[in-house]
Amino acid sequence: MWRRVLFNAQNVQQLKSVNLRQLAAKATAPKLLQLEQVHIDEAVKLEPALAIYTPEIWRRAHETFQNHGLETMSFLRIVTGNPNVLKRTPDRIINTLEIWRACQFGENLLHLLLTKYPELLDVTDAHQLLTLSAYLKSRLSTNKNVWKVLMNSPDLMAQPENLIEEKLTYMFEVMRIEVPEIVKSSALSLSFEELRCRHTFLVRLGLFKPRPLKADPNEPTTNHRLYQITDTSEKTFVTKICHVTLPEYEAFKELLARELERKSRKTQVEEEFSDEEV
Structure with a gap:
């Protein structure tokens, strides 16, 4: 469910961002400090589900976020992306913010993350979040890298x-x-199978060569950047990165699946034979 909600959120946010920029442009000051009725009206146009909330509920939620450092425009992006936020009491909102603060991204980076993905304010399991954050930090070195990877995935x-x-x-x-x-x-948003398939396809086309184990990571490479390989549609990957046709890639996927299945069966048989010898 989280996967579906988060991906839908990205699409919705892209559609709403233009309107919200227009909303911001109507403000007389560089930053919106007060929540005016015109802002609420514009937000309701973007997300009709917000129409059921009274001005007092809007004011209370806005004040809660503002007291915790989020500007009015960030608040508007959050509630249009996740209207259920307005149902919550100030204490519940504050509790969620504190859960995220424990990841130690810093206030500015945290606000950017929650503004881009308001559904992350649905997180209530502190243990699960902190366990994930600690694991990612152990593999990615810093809290900022954890933030970066969550911003992308x-x-x-x-x-x-x-x-x-x-x-x-x-x-x-x-x-x-x-x-x-x-x-x-x-x-990391790709399935393992899709990641492996795209990489293997490039390797067999001669378009990707892994660096030597002791190579300088700053040394230039002819390989495509990872984001070019993974952050594209299948059609773009095939035609723009691999310079082949979709039918060719589809055929390769089938052949690779059969190849991996044969290897898996062979490994299983070898393991069973080894167990019998023991």
């Missing part, structure tokens, strides 16, 4: 740690991609 919230680990291990050990390149992409 917010659906990590819905992924089991073992699946994230499988993808990270593949990128580190097989593709030999460095942390800075990983966190600038949405590679």
Whole structure:
């Protein structure tokens, strides 16, 4: 469910961002400090579900977010992206903000994250979030890198740690991609199978060569950047990155699936034979 909600949120936010910029342009000051009825009316046009809330509920929620450092425009983006926020008491909103603060991204970065993905304010399990954050930091080195990867792949919230680990291990050990390149992409939003398939296809076309183990990570490479490989539609990846046709890629996917299935069966048989010998 988290995956569906978060991806839908990205599409909705893209559609609403233009209107919200127009809303901001109507303000006489560079920053909106007060919530006016015109702002509420504009927000309701963008998200009709907001029409049921009284001006007092709007005022209370706005004041709560403002007291915690979020500007009026950020507040408007949040409630148009996640109208249910207005149902919540100030204490509940504050509790969620405190849960996210424990990730130690810093106030400005946290506000950017929650404004871009208002559905993240639905998080209520502090233990789950902090466990994920600690794991990602152990693999990506810094809290800021954790923030960057969530900005690009917010659906990590819905992924089991073992699946994230499988993808990270593949990128580190097989593709030999460095942390800075990983966190600038949405590679972790792909399934492991799709990540492996795209990479393998490039390798077999001769369009991707992993760096030597002791190579300088700053040394230029002819490989496409990770975001070019992963942050594109399948059609764009195939035609613009690989310079082949979709039917060719579809055929490759089928052949690779059969190849991996054969290897899996062979490994299983070898393991069973080894067990019998013991």
